[in-house]
Each structure stands twice: as C-alpha cells, then as structure tokens.
Amino acid sequence: MGQAAEARGAKPYAKLSSVVTDLARRKQGGDMEATLEKLWDKLPKRAGKGAIISGASGAEPATSEERGFLKKHADFPVRATGTMFGHTMETQFPLGIALAALSISRGALFPPNDSTGTEIEMQGAPTQIVVVGAGHWRGEGMALVEAID
Amino acid sequence: MTAPRDKLGRPVVVVTGMGITTSLGAGKTDNWSKLVAGESGIRTITRFPVDGLKTTMAGTVDFVSVDPFSSTGLSERMAELVTQEALEQAGIGAKGDFPGPLFLAVAPVEVEWPQRRELGRAVGSPDFTYDDLLRISGGGKYSAFHHRFMFGSVAAHLAETFGTKGSPISLSTACASGATSIQLGVEAIRRGETDAALCVATDGTVNPEALVRFSLLSALSTQNDPPQAASRPFSKNRDGFVMAEGAGALVLESYEAATARGAKILGVIAGCGELTDSFHRTRSSPDGKPIIGCMNKTLADAGMTPDQIDHINAHGTATPENDKMEFNTTSAVFGDLAQKIPVTSNKSMVGHTISAAGAVEAIFSLLTLEHQRIPPTINYETPDPTILFNVVGNKARDARVTAVMSNSFGFGGQNASLILTREPA
Numbered sequence: 001m002g003q004a005a006e007a008r009g010a011k012p013y014a015k016l017s018s019v020v021t022d023l024a025r026r027k028q029g030g031d032m033e034a035t036l037e038k039l040w041d042k043l044p045k046r047a048g049k050g051a052i053i054s055g056a057s058g059a060e061p062a063t064s065e066e067r068g069f070l071k072k073h074a075d076f077p078v079r080a081t082g083t084m085f086g087h088t089m090e091t092q093f094p095l096g097i098a099l100a101a102l103s104i105s106r107g108a109l110f111p112p113n114d115s116t117g118t119e120i121e122m123q124g125a126p127t128q129i130v131v132v133g134a135g136h137w138r139g140e141g142m143a144l145v146e147a148i149d
Numbered sequence: 150m151t152a153p154r155d156k157l158g159r160p161v162v163v164v165t166g167m168g169i170t171t172s173l174g175a176g177k178t179d180n181w182s183k184l185v186a187g188e189s190g191i192r193t194i195t196r197f198p199v200d201g202l203k204t205t206m207a208g209t210v211d212f213v214s215v216d217p218f219s220s221t222g223l224s225e226r227m228a229e230l231v232t233q234e235a236l237e238q239a240g241i242g243a244k245g246d247f248p249g250p251l252f253l254a255v256a257p258v259e260v261e262w263p264q265r266r267e268l269g270r271a272v273g274s275p276d277f278t279y280d281d282l283l284r285i286s287g288g289g290k291y292s293a294f295h296h297r298f299m300f301g302s303v304a305a306h307l308a309e310t311f312g313t314k315g316s317p318i319s320l321s322t323a324c325a326s327g328a329t330s331i332q333l334g335v336e337a338i339r340r341g342e343t344d345a346a347l348c349v350a351t352d353g354t355v356n357p358e359a360l361v362r363f364s365l366l367s368a369l370s371t372q373n374d375p376p377q378a379a380s381r382p383f384s385k386n387r388d389g390f391v392m393a394e395g396a397g398a399l400v401l402e403s404y405e406a407a408t409a410r411g412a413k414i415l416g417v418i419a420g421c422g423e424l425t426d427s428f429h430r431t432r433s434s435p436d437g438k439p440i441i442g443c444m445n446k447t448l449a450d451a452g453m454t455p456d457q458i459d460h461i462n463a464h465g466t467a468t469p470e471n472d473k474m475e476f477n478t479t480s481a482v483f484g485d486l487a488q489k490i491p492v493t494s495n496k497s498m499v500g501h502t503i504s505a506a507g508a509v510e511a512i513f514s515l516l517t518l519e520h521q522r523i524p525p526t527i528n529y530e531t532p533d534p535t536i537l538f539n540v541v542g543n544k545a546r547d548a549r550v551t552a553v554m555s556n557s558f559g560f561g562g563q564n565a566s567l568i569l570t571r572e573p574a
Contacts, residue, residue, distance in 0.1 A: 021316035023305065023315065023316045023317060137295075141316065
C-alpha cells in the first residue's frame, strides 16, 4: 500500500481506506439519518480509538438529522468543521479528510469548540476518523481515514 | 460462461439504450432522418430580443416547454426526455429503479435574469446591496431559486425520477463534458463496481448572457443570414461556432450483463481517453500535444491502431482555430490516413451543443455504425485548402464503418475521445 508515495520518499499522513456516498430521498423525517447509518455500516472500521469529523452546515432539517446519527455513535468524539471554517460547500468534505489525516499523523484530535456538549474531549491518539458530509439539501457521503499500519 | 473481456482483461462495455434531442427534433428516428438528409436545426433566435447582438441565430430547442423557464430547467427537461427514450429502448431495471449510477454532464449553473429581476422587484428600489437580498430572501420565500440554481439540482432530480443508485455525479469539462460522462460510466463498469451505468449530457443554455459571453470571446459565427448556412466546419469561410441546445443519454452495460438478460446490443464503447493542458482558459496549446495525446491514449485504451479506425466524427466546431488544429493533430496521429478516413462534423447541422456534444455525437456515431451511412458536413462549399480531411461534404455517404473515433476538444484544453465499434473485438 502507498508504494508510489514511498518510492518517491513522500511521508504519508494517513490512509484513506474507504469513501462511500448516497442520495437519500429526504421526503420524510429520518430518511437522511437512515442513509447515514447505512453508509456508516459500509465503512470497514476496526477496533481502536475513533473520532468523527462532521461537515454539518447548520441548515435544517439536515443538521438535526445528522445530530441524531451522531448521538448513536457517541463513543466517537465529534468535531464540526463549520464552527471554525464556515460552510465551504463542495470543499467541506475534502477539508474534513485533510483535518482527519493531520489529526492522525499528529496523534491527537484537535480540541472541542462547541458550547452545546456535542463535542467532547478526546484522550489518546485516534487510529481511525470517520469524515461525514451531509449536504444542506441533498447528498450524503462518508470517508474512513486510518493510521498507517 | 466466461465473462467477455477486452484485450486488457477488462469487462467489455456495450450500449443498450440511447435517447437524443437536438434542434432537429426529439428522438433517434427523427434526428437520424434529418441528419442524413442534411437538414439544419439552426434558426434565428426568438426566445429573447436579439437587437444589437452580433450573433442572432442558434440551434435552440423550442419544442420543449418549461414553466417557469430557465436554462437549467430546460436542461433538466431535455435530460428527462432523452433518459426516458434510452431506458425504453434498453428495457433495463424497473420503472424508477435503474440498477446503476448516474453520470451527468451539465452546463454550469447560475441564477438567471428572470429570477434576478424578481428579486430586484422584491427589494423595491433600483439600488440595492447584498444585505437587501439577504433581507428579502429570509424565511425561505425563494428556496425554489436556491434549489434550481445549484449545480447538482438536475442530477438530483434525475436520480430521484429514475432511481439511479448512489450519489449522482454532476460534471463539467467544457465541450468535452458529454464524452467525459460516458468515460466515467465505462470506467465504473470496467472497475467492476456496477453492471450498468446511465450517462446523460444536457445543455439548454442559449440565453442572452451565455451568447454575449461567447460573442465577446469572438468564438461565435456572425453569418446570421441565412442561419442554416452559419455553421461551416472545415470551410475556408468558417468564422466561429453556433451555440445549440440538446441532450443525449446512453445506457451502458457490461457485455456479460447485457447478454445475460437478452438485451439488444447497439454498439461497444471500445476505448476512451482524456488529456487536459493548462495552456490557456480558452485556447488550445499551439503544439497540439494534449489533443494528440488524447487521441493516442484513446487508441491505446481500445487496443487499436489508426488503420483500424474507418471514420472520424470530428469535434469540427467551425472556429478558425479548432478546425485547423484538429487537422494538424489528427495528421500527427493518423499520418497519411488523416486524408483518407472519412470525416464529418455533426455541428454543421445541429450546432455546438456544448456540454451535451460528446454524448450527442457518440449517439450519432453509433447510428452511423448501425446504418452504415455517414451523415454529411453541410455548408461545405468552399473547402479550406489547408485542411486536407476527406470531408463527407454536403451529402450523406454509404460506407463500411466498423470503428468510429468521436472527438471532443474543449475550451481550456479539456479533451476527450471515444472509440465506438459495432461488435466486441
């Protein structure tokens, strides 16, 4: 894995193990949350410390549905990039992947920045980070970023 | 049964459904009969006032109505029509349940003048700022505009209507977009991710702003009278392309999946390739290297040599630069064969359907293979003596055609080519 990068002497930050996408119909409450659960199940997560980096825009009802999904996976501390970067539309998802790779390479998730209690402190180094991109109107995507073995 | 694979061991990708709409009409039958008869779909624009414009004609699709009208709305409606036609022919999946992903080539999207004017009226004064727009837009009164004018909105609509799987891909690679949508479908099937893909390309952007922009680039023909004679690919007196609207849809399947369900195979996408340079935002690199590389990559992808190509469906926009560049680069790849292989430009009749062109012309290429008849390049009265293509001028030509190269060479050096054949090699 990563032979081309190693061959030219590049230092990898992390491994992008999987990217999955879907388009929930979003006709009824819960449609989007169900799609996020399906995507979550598709990611080849392993035992070990994990975190979630969310690109939630704050637009409703998408963000409330995503909040419902996040609550079910409360063992993964959450960080929402919109708090610091605003909603960068198409860029939000790759931004999340970059922050996940940086966090893994540095051996620590960045600190929480949220007064609602959704973001909590994380102890120790994350070995896997799930990046969540739920569009403000349409489209759901997830990526699994892992430490290099 | 072992899976039929190509020379590189990948699944063979075939076409089992096609749908098309252009300024010539709706559907394959109508388009093909008019195309081989040498009819033009170019006419004087009636959609908006053309006073003071240098270019007053285009290949508009006026027989498809959309209310409220917008270019994006027209693109969406045409995409829907051609997809229906393609799915009916393919007979794949169930209604509203297509068993694969959607790749959609769609023109860039922006809020258009009727909607801007409506917002202006709501503000109520001739001078206003961004804050005023935010004030009147609060509360979701204009959320329909927001949804309409997002790049992904056409694809989201098609995905919901036809039940394609996963997140639909909206893409824009300028004039190569239609070919790119097909390339993405081919590659998804070759990777084994899916047995079928829906590739759609649509462009309904003949509006004042787009016309003025291309006009300011000096890219458009100004030979307005008669409009049918404006688009003159490979002619000495060519002076630019003619904007046009249209859409094309192709159902792609692995050969194995198509034969397993007994589908009729309409043709094979034997090869595809792309190469882009960053030389200039509109001009192509003067050395032609990206175009030459694009054609060579496509031949290599198909595992074919130039002598196996017996027809070229050219990009042939009729801009002074493109057609010259296209002959020189084709000569670099094909050598003397560039002067022997019959070449035609569908744009002489349907105009340049921009984001849709790659798919529209791929479908015309497949119909050429089916009918063994090459549509003409009309308005070919004064050949450019420096362009020594064997142009199928003015009258359709019967020919033995086994493999067609269809080229799309776009602004910004975005190039994509396809090789289409009748049967798996």
